[in-house]
Amino acid sequence: MTGIQPELWVGRAAEAIAFYEAAFGARVLHQVGEGDDIVAQLAVGDAAFWVSPGGACGPRFSPQAIGGTTGRTLLVADEPDAMFAQAVAAGATAASEMANEHGWRLGRIFDPFGHEWEIGRPLGPWPPA
Template identity: 60%
Template sequence: MATIQPQLWVNGARTAVEFYTVAFGARVLHLVGDGEDVVAQLDVDGAVFWVGSADAAMGRADPVAAGGTTGRVLLVVDDPDGLHRRAVAAGARPSSPVAEEHGWRVGRVVDPFGHEWELGRPTGPAR
């Protein structure tokens, strides 16, 4: 079995961990470091990802400082409407409302750290 566990780089990693806990209901699996300079492994109902500190000297770009990202994270959940509302209430900026799109119920938000998230679920059988 293989899994992918992306790591998101941000300025203010501990604050980001707190945001993802509130916005997505993430559970902290692992956390090391001090202050804002932490690395954490988070779990949202089995979807695991990491958060770490941005560091320009190491080529770890902060999306806010860079003016955007090179991709987005798709978080597949049972209730994209509810999670979209929860994320926005926690401080995410909605970039598209939840709607039916290409066989998915999906909406998009940009978190306070510049990362774009798609929150969705397939609406029909997989193709």
């Protein structure tokens, strides 16, 4: 099996897990630790990612610790407008509203922990011919 499962470093792991559950309907696949000393594997649909405390095992910094972010995560959803609205209702900040661009229906948010997310779906067959 081959796949990519990003790990998001956060300052408040327990709150982050609760946010991703509320915002994206994430479910916890695996979790060790407690409080903010948690490492957890979450899934949204078939897509898995990890949440862990920044700085727990060396120089790992949350976006809040560095005052910015070094990347963006694309969350592909069947109903991106609904997921975008759900994420904002759960506490995310809209960076750009949902719109059709580059062959996708897309919107961008920042989660309460500083991570940038793009929520969308292709408007037609992907990748294009």
